[in-house]
Amino acid sequence: MKQLLILSGKGGTGKTTIASAFIKLSKARAYADCDVDAPNLHLITKQNSLPKKKDYYGLPKAKIDTELCLECGQCMQNCRFEAISADGKYKVDPFACEGCGVCELVCPVGAVTLKPAVAGELLLYTDGEKVFSTAQLKMGSGTSGMLVTEVKKQIKSAAVDVEFAIIDGSPGIGCPVIASLSGVDMVLIVAEPSISGISDMERIINTAEKFGVKTAVCINKFDPNMQNTEKIENFCINQGISLMGRIPFDSDAVKAINNGQTIVDIDCTSGAAVKVVYSKTMELLFEEGGGLRS
Amino acid sequence: MKIAVLSGKGGTGKTLVSVNLAAVAKTSTYIDCDVEEPNGHLFFKPKDIVEEEISVKIPKVDGNLCRGCRRCVEFCKFNALAYIKDKLIVFKDVCHSCGGCILLCPEKALTEKEKLIGRVQKGTSEKVTVYTGILNPGEPSGIPIIKKLLDENEHERDKTVFIDCPPGSACIVMESIKDADYCILVAEPTLFGVHNLNMVYELVKLFNKPLGVVLNKCLDGENPSEKFCIEKGIQILGRIPFDNELGSLNSNAEIAVRKSEKYRTIFSSLLEDVKKEVHNETTSDS
Amino acid sequence: MKIAIPVDEKSLNSNVCVSFGRTPYFLIYDTDTQKSVFLDNSAAASTGGAGIKAAQMIADNKVNILLTPRLGENAADVLKSAEIEIFKTTTASAKDNIDAFIAGKLPLLNEIHAGFHGHGGK
Structure with a gap:
């Protein structure tokens, strides 16, 4: 063609x-x-x-399970994209998240997972x-x-x-x-x-x-x-x-x-x-x- | 006061709108966030340019320390690493600079080095401070440049700042309007125009930013974008007629308000209306 | 000697896939045993850098020869480091290309296209 x-x-x-x-x-x-x-x-x-x-699925996005989260702040400190905020509970800004998986890597209790995102x-x-x-x-x-x-x-x-x-x-x-x-x-x-x-x-x-x-x-x-x-x-x-x-x-x-x-x-x-x-x-x-x- | 266009x-x-508003405001700042196609500087022709290179961090491997566990290769969501014949290879144009590989390397064999992705220029044109972000061709993301452009102007709250955003509604546009106090949406009088206007309208609404529309290239006859604004109850800030004088000034990269009394009047009154709107919005917020 | 080919289907008679990085399967043909194996290409679903990941997989499977219609810069870098020789496919069928290669009739792949910067080639 x-x-x-x-x-x-x-x-x-x-x-x-x-x-x-x-x-x-x-x-x-x-x-x-x-x-x-x-x-x-x-x-x-x-x-x-x-x-x-x-x-159409792009890169996955991180999601924080607030039940498991210890609020240690590791994910926020290591995120290069300023995608994690801690207004009371820790949460991910899906628009800033690039799906790199660093937060999932550093979380000591497995509270962060990458989820497919449309x-x-x-x-x-x-x-x-x-x-x-x-x-x-x-x-x-x-x-x-x-x-x-x-x-x-x-x-x-x-x-x-x-x-x-x-x-x-x-x-x-x-x-x-x-x-x-x-x-x-x-x-x-x-x-x-x-x-x-x-x-x-x-x-x-x-x-x-x-x-x-x-x-x-x-x-x-x-x-x-x-x-x-x-x-x-x-x-x-x-x-x-x-x-x-x-x-x-x-x-x-x-x-x-x-x-x-x-x-x-x-x-x-x-x-x-x-x-x-x-x-x-x-x-x-x-x-x-x-x-x-x- | 930050106004995103x-x-x-x-x-x-x-x-056209952001350059002329910045020029008619006299003492103001103009920031070109359209880093893929920065055109504002062609109009302002700024002087006394100070340039800063913008880089991101990418991994560098120490071959003596790497023991080939391949944890970094498996971790990298962007596939920026490969391990071949006892050697780690880094693909810098694929790397998103997340730093994950460096964090997890058990041998501390990875460190960071800088990679140039573009530059930021600051200059002046009469009393307008002009910032231009320029992304090198082929680089995947202009967001670090936009962050730099907006950080530089973080503390200039008292000045009127005009942000010329990239087109579309991708994440790079969101980055550009994040800190804006007010958004001006520019729309064309066509069927295409109204479809695209609707997209940015949805985006700006998502961020809860006050907004108004400037109708550009207005011809006689029906204007689908105007109809859209009326239906949705969107404030129409002004109408710029399509005419040859403006077309010719603009296509020669001249700033209309600096060349023509007629356009000085049009944009001055547009600026007054925008200022009034911003004032209303900020007082009604508090 | 092991030959790898990106293929659309798990069959020796399958068509060669136009994309190296995003091919659904790789056919690995062993000229000594004359046996074929099909690998699922885990790189196909990557948002970026698919060519790099696919090339890593080819190298890990101890392949000596790759037959492909096209190849990106990054994948070529990986394959060259792994000392894998790259030839250009000339017909649609995987089997015909293997035969042509064995007969010494396939040209080396010279044109390596510029990288797509991790955003998906073809």
């Missing part, structure tokens, strides 16, 4: 808007939303069936020909990289015969992004012509290069800042990164999204531009010898 |  990952570095550059347009244009039979912190793709790709849900929910929609894998991380859970891996696993095992999948990635350069990068054939970076957008784009290009994944860039909302658009294009040319095109700012795009439509469902300037970006991207993804796999 | 996803204008 060829996998195209759409990333942005900075949030809000239009990653999901473009991913949903690509899904529509390619009539993709497999797609996934790896932005597990703030998934949005499901809002715009219409699902006709209920998803299959599965609890950190999120995996959702798999299979309606007719299409498979859509997504997830939602529970508030305050930190181990989203593993959940991203699970989202990708779901799509691979549910859509074995599909030759092409589109993956909406997460913002940033941290662990969820690294997890979403693994095993993909190509990354399309949606850049925005702002100083912050450029700074974030450079960071994400560096990360993708570390993984040896083929990388291309398109510029979204390019016209409010031509100068920066040219800056991005020159940067890409100098770095030998393929440019997939420009998409204009378009207030019709907001209207389409608010109606639950993709930008290629209506007749608008951004929709027309994204079609060009799409065909260039597909050409690069499926070119001979393409898909340098890490 | 947050949003369910990136790109909604979190940095």
Whole structure:
């Protein structure tokens, strides 16, 4: 299965808007939303069936049995994550606990145990020909990289015969992004012509290069800042990164999204531009010898 | 007074709001906790930068003392240790610095050493003190950097502090808002925007923090985020219109309130409203 | 000589698993006795560092050769320290890969991908 990952570095550059347009244009039979912190793709790709849900367990969390606890304070002193407090009774802050097990180790009476903890929910929609894998991380859970891996696993095992999948990635350069990068054939970076957008784009290009994944860039909302658009294009040319095109700012795009439509469902300037970006991207993804796999 | 600015996803204008509020407040502190993508400094271009490196502690093994009992290997929940051919190997990028292996080694063969994960910069931009946390690419957790950023400002209660939080609702966001007196949620007028607004709204409620919403990029027509606020009875602190002037200032990393009278007025009045809200909340609490 | 392969099912005809660290089982094939053993991969459920733990298990089982489609940096470090040779699988079936290896037709695995920092590879 060829996998195209759409990333942005900075949030809000239009990653999901473009991913949903690509899904529509390619009539993709497999797609996934790896932005597990703030998934949005499901809002715009219409699902006709209920998803299959599965609890996702992250790292276990410590729990103190106050019946057994001697209140010696060993656990609190040794916890590196300031996760244990002693307001009267000793207790664990599940949001700060990283499940390392030090408290369990140092407790002289075995009052602390590590318990499995639900950190999120995996959702798999299979309606007719299409498979859509997504997830939602529970508030305050930190181990989203593993959940991203699970989202990708779901799509691979549910859509074995599909030759092409589109993956909406997460913002940033941290662990969820690294997890979403693994095993993909190509990354399309949606850049925005702002100083912050450029700074974030450079960071994400560096990360993708570390993984040896083929990388291309398109510029979204390019016209409010031509100068920066040219800056991005020159940067890409100098770095030998393929440019997939420009998409204009378009207030019709907001209207389409608010109606639950993709930008290629209506007749608008951004929709027309994204079609060009799409065909260039597909050409690069499926070119001979393409898909340098890490 | 500590004010945290947050949003369910990136790109909604979190940095725009926190930077401009800090700039219009004149004497204030701005802390960029978005350590993966710190962008506030691009706007403030702070001077007189003092930099501090941030490191965490990871284990170091003394091969002469280690007798290969492998208790540390079995203990480590993160699988950061391996024992191969009579040698203990430490994988520093997997280590969570919990210190467990050092505590349990019966031969005292493990000690701690520092590993650099990023840095904190402090500088000034006019009368704003600017703190920036920067996480090195590939590091698993920015929380130690955020802790450092917030600890530095622990005692500056009399100053107005603006915390630019990371996007989303992960534990790193919780760390950023823990000590805040008030939270400003920035929302976009789209279907995506309202979904993400709801997520951070739930998060802030969990921490029992008083909050208000700033609606950004407002266009004519329907605003799903505004509708959401009205339905939930959430205070709307202000509306920032979408316009080319602001878009262009912002995309060139200029601080709007320092360049345009129009935006100085908008953000001054927003700041006054926020201050009033914080005052109400703190008096009604006590 | 012992050969290890990550496999999806407990069968000699099983497909090779695409993930080394998170494979459900390892097939250990002994070329001298021509016997196969299947190990449950206890690393599969780890939140992080699965490759390291799986590599430790392979090394503890006195394996000489690993056949795998992909491998992370950390796991490779463990295996190299244990002086285990790593070859790249070229077909889907575990058995076909063993035959190809014995016939000297498998290439060494050269591309080691960057670590996933303990947050799950593939």
